[in-house]
Amino acid sequence: MEKDLGNYRKSYEKGELLLKNVPENPLELFRDWFIEVDTLFDTEETNAMNISTIGLDGYPRNRVVLLKKYTYEGFIFFTNYNSEKGKAINANPNVCLSFFWQSAERQIIIKGKAEKIPENLSDGYFESRPRGSQLGAMVSTQSDVVLNREELEAGLQALEAQYENKEIERPKHWGGYMVRPVELEFWQGRPNRLHDRIRYQLQEDYNWKIERLAP
Ligand SMILES: Cc1cc2nc3c(=O)[nH]c(=O)nc-3n(C[C@H](O)[C@H](O)[C@H](O)COP(=O)(O)O)c2cc1C
Numbered sequence: 001m002e003k004d005l006g007n008y009r010k011s012y013e014k015g016e017l018l019l020k021n022v023p024e025n026p027l028e029l030f031r032d033w034f035i036e037v038d039t040l041f042d043t044e045e046t047n048a049m050n051i052s053t054i055g056l057d058g059y060p061r062n063r064v065v066l067l068k069k070y071t072y073e074g075f076i077f078f079t080n081y082n083s084e085k086g087k088a089i090n091a092n093p094n095v096c097l098s099f100f101w102q103s104a105e106r107q108i109i110i111k112g113k114a115e116k117i118p119e120n121l122s123d124g125y126f127e128s129r130p131r132g133s134q135l136g137a138m139v140s141t142q143s144d145v146v147l148n149r150e151e152l153e154a155g156l157q158a159l160e161a162q163y164e165n166k167e168i169e170r171p172k173h174w175g176g177y178m179v180r181p182v183e184l185e186f187w188q189g190r191p192n193r194l195h196d197r198i199r200y201q202l203q204e205d206y207n208w209k210i211e212r213l214a215p
Pocket residue numbers: 045048061063064065066067077078079080083084085086142143
């Protein structure tokens with residue numbers, strides 16, 4: 001099979017990113033971009049992000065998760081701690097997040113360290129989820145091999161019966177990670193492939209070094 005995609009080409013013209021306009025703190029630029037993309041551009045699931053981990057087999061692996069909170073400290077998402085990504089983070093907390101907001105011609109790449117958030121915060125978010133999602137998190141041994149779909153559905157039905165009219169507690173294997181950033185790169189597409197790239201790197205004194213990168 002062969003399909004040549006050489007003529008897939010697009011000119012990027014929706015914005016610019018200049019050093020003179022960026023804040024000293026990259027989390028503020030993240031916040032500004034997120035809100036702009038979420039409100040001014042036609043984007044679904046603005047909070048969908050890629051997270052790559054270094055697996056136990058030495059290969060990096062990407063998958064999409066949903067960003068559930070951002071603060072000055074970092075980025076929080078929820079998952080199964082025993083999943084493939086959970087095991088990878090346990091062995092090596094260095095991760096990379098990325099967002100591609102096509103409608104705004106923007107990309108953000110974030111390197112950082114992932115750590116489990118305090119249990120009470122995971123409890124709080126778990127409680128806010130719909131019952132079906134709570135039971136789903138409970139029944140799924142995420143990333144394990146399953147024989148068939150029926151096995152999953154039977155597991156869910158059994159839990160539905162077991163927990164009928166009962167409160168569902170967060171399973172200990174499910175919770176949040178906070179990714180504390182050490183580097184963020186903001187990419188804005190520009191005409192003629194002269195894209196804007198601004199990189200922030202965290203210094204030992206906790207200030208951010210800000211540089212423009214060649215596209
Ligand atoms: C749009 C989208 C959102 C997702 N959100 C999450 C999420 O918030 N948490 C999660 O664990 N998996 C989420 N997933 C599923 C993951 O991509 C992945 O399949 C799962 O976490 C297992 O990954 P692992 O086996 O590499 O650990 C999402 C997938 C998509 C496409």
